[in-house]
Amino acid sequence: MIFLRRQLPLLITMITGLIFAGQYYVPHPASEQLLTSATKWLQIIGGFALVLGVTSLFQVHAAKIRRKEAGWGYSMVLYAGMLGTMAVGWWANGKESVEGVSTAFGWVYNFMMVPLQGTMFAILAFFIASAAYRSFRARSREAAVLLIAAVIVMMGRVPLGEYLVPVSGDISQWILNVLNASVRRAILIGVSLGAVALSFKIIFGVERSYLGGGKE
């Protein structure tokens, strides 16, 4: 059993990891065909992952409803929303419109999901303004630098700001192109090196947390 639980997955990871790391550098048709097949597999597995995700979501919220935990009413709303959408989706055969006429599924998407998601995002503007008023203070030199940079970029990114302070547009572009890009690049390089190191650790079986816990 240890072989199936531990050694086999580690072996599969190592072999596929090494093959596909090498595949990138081999432009032979056989190598390309291998990549085509593997990505098709990935797409199919991705489809199953969706089913797994939905099932897991249902289980978590079913437990909340059963135990009547705090906020269990929201779990009921989630159930009603998901089951309702699935029902109209199946009824409409997954189509949002037929010959230009919106189906019930299309109606749910256009008149429920679109405005709800839009509202959630729009609310951010109000909370950001309130949070900025309460916490964006020049308490230290570093905070003062951040505050000045933020004000310049905010001014430079809108026509009214550029109209009031004409030079703000150019300074804002310089901040984004030089200061921001260089710092972001440094972070990206660091993250990428970390990803390479982690990949090697996974391929060679040093990092095994993805296998999960459980008895050996």
Place this chain on the structure above:
Amino acid sequence: MSFAERMLKIDRRIIFVVIGLCTLLPLLYPVGLPIKISQEVRGVYDHIESLPERSVILLSLDFDPASKPELYPQAVAILRHAFKKNLRVVAMTLWVSGTGMADELLTKVANESGKQRGTDFVFLGWSPGGTAVIINMGQDLYNAFPSDYGGKPTRGQPVLEGVNSLKDVIYAVSLGAGNPGVEAWYVFGKDKYKFELGGGCTGVMAPGLYPLLRSGQINGLIGGLRGAAEYESLIGQKGRAVAGMDAQSATHVAIIALVGLCNIFYFSLRRQARQQGSQP
């Protein structure tokens, strides 16, 4: 409690009303301040402008309704430009929740430009797998998308004539609201299959994509509503983004004013505390 203390603890609903009015009033009474075109947006525009007629461009609408206010106008402007240039458009999405919106958007702009589905444009829809879809399209487009969003087989559609994989796409633009988005299209698409790539994203994401822009990994970047407004100005068809810029201008200035006020009150309180501390 002093005036400064009271102002620092102001009811948040007052701030909400200020922001609400700053958004609403400019939408009702637009001013129409001129918009300066940036090099980042011009990069995408100039590249599309330079393409010969019937070239194939790929537009990946990698966003959902939450980012509609910023990315929808970008998509409309790019599509109008591409159709005006008589380019063939292959559209798709890597975000399942954006599929219906992407189809509606494409149909609307195509109808307005008099373009035919299957001949001038195709909407491939969404396929599971995230970034694996990009690699699969790079290997074989018909394997990744055997049929389009309407269920019609992709093979044999005139719009895809001469296109077998991403290698046959001249230019790709990803309008992304997160991951998978512009970065994924560079890492899994452009780097391996060697097509030119442009990007569009929400305002908050734009600073994160500047390293890709400066190194030439993407040849242009349309950032947020401002980027969409610039693109609308470039194609001479002002729409939602230009209309929204006045509201964004007012909101930005209001937030700057609020932050300025908060700092004035904060420093006045700090000075008061120091003066009281120095008294015997």
